Amino acid sequence: MGSEGPKAVVIHVTGFKKFQGVALNPTETIVNKLKDYVAKRGLPAGVTLGSCMVLETAGDGARDMLYQTLESSTANNTMNAEKNEPVVLHLGVNSGAMRFAIERQAVNEATFRCPDEMGWQPQNCPIILEDGGTTSARETCCSIDEILKLLKKKGFDVTISDDAGRFVCNYVYYHSLRYTQQKGHRSLFVHVPLFSRIDEETQMQFVASVVEAIGSTC
Numbered sequence: 001m002g003s004e005g006p007k008a009v010v011i012h013v014t015g016f017k018k019f020q021g022v023a024l025n026p027t028e029t030i031v032n033k034l035k036d037y038v039a040k041r042g043l044p045a046g047v048t049l050g051s052c053m054v055l056e057t058a059g060d061g062a063r064d065m066l067y068q069t070l071e072s073s074t075a076n077n078t079m080n081a082e083k084n085e086p087v088v089l090h091l092g093v094n095s096g097a098m099r100f101a102i103e104r105q106a107v108n109e110a111t112f113r114c115p116d117e118m119g120w121q122p123q124n125c126p127i128i129l130e131d132g133g134t135t136s137a138r139e140t141c142c143s144i145d146e147i148l149k150l151l152k153k154k155g156f157d158v159t160i161s162d163d164a165g166r167f168v169c170n171y172v173y174y175h176s177l178r179y180t181q182q183k184g185h186r187s188l189f190v191h192v193p194l195f196s197r198i199d200e201e202t203q204m205q206f207v208a209s210v211v212e213a214i215g216s217t218c
Helices: 026-041 058-078 144-153 170-183 200-217
Strands: 008-016 046-055 084-091 100-102 105-107 137-139 157-159 186-192
Touching: 008 058, 008 170, 008 200, 026 046, 026 058, 026 084, 026 186, 026 200, 046 058, 046 200, 058 084, 058 170, 058 186, 084 170, 100 144, 100 170, 105 170, 137 170, 144 157, 144 200, 186 200
Parallel strands: 008 046, 008 084, 084 186, 100 157
Antiparallel strands: 100 186, 105 137
């Protein structure tokens, strides 16, 4: 009993590279700078920033890199399963948004409005065939209402969304939710605006605050 203690939360973060219509993806910048930013800012006790990976904005390309992250987080948790809670935080850009959005769910549908960065443009395709039709959905197990309250308390303009789109963001989120739920872990997707709408420093503060909020609500 003497070895028991509070559960540690390790949060792995992903972003995306550029894609059609978005030459500079803010999530690529955020993810590449996040480790140094968090090191200077610090995190609450029991919360650790894990891997930070930038995915290709392409269904197959993102999926392969995503599973590397997911499998790595599971493997790192094996040695200390009762104390280490891995959470995967995905960041994506909504180029038309004016505020941040916490995505409640992903839908089992790939309908890409434009070809992804590998030229794939599925229409009305189930992401996972064995999960059924395109109306199937998976919801995050993260405490998004509590996370929202914490972020609003810090003054961020953020909402909860029930529609992550049908492009690569939703595609990655669906795969991530399915995998993490099967492993008993958690996954969350957050959409951010372009830097022209909300500046880089504010977005860095926001993402660091999301990491803290996830850690405090797990």
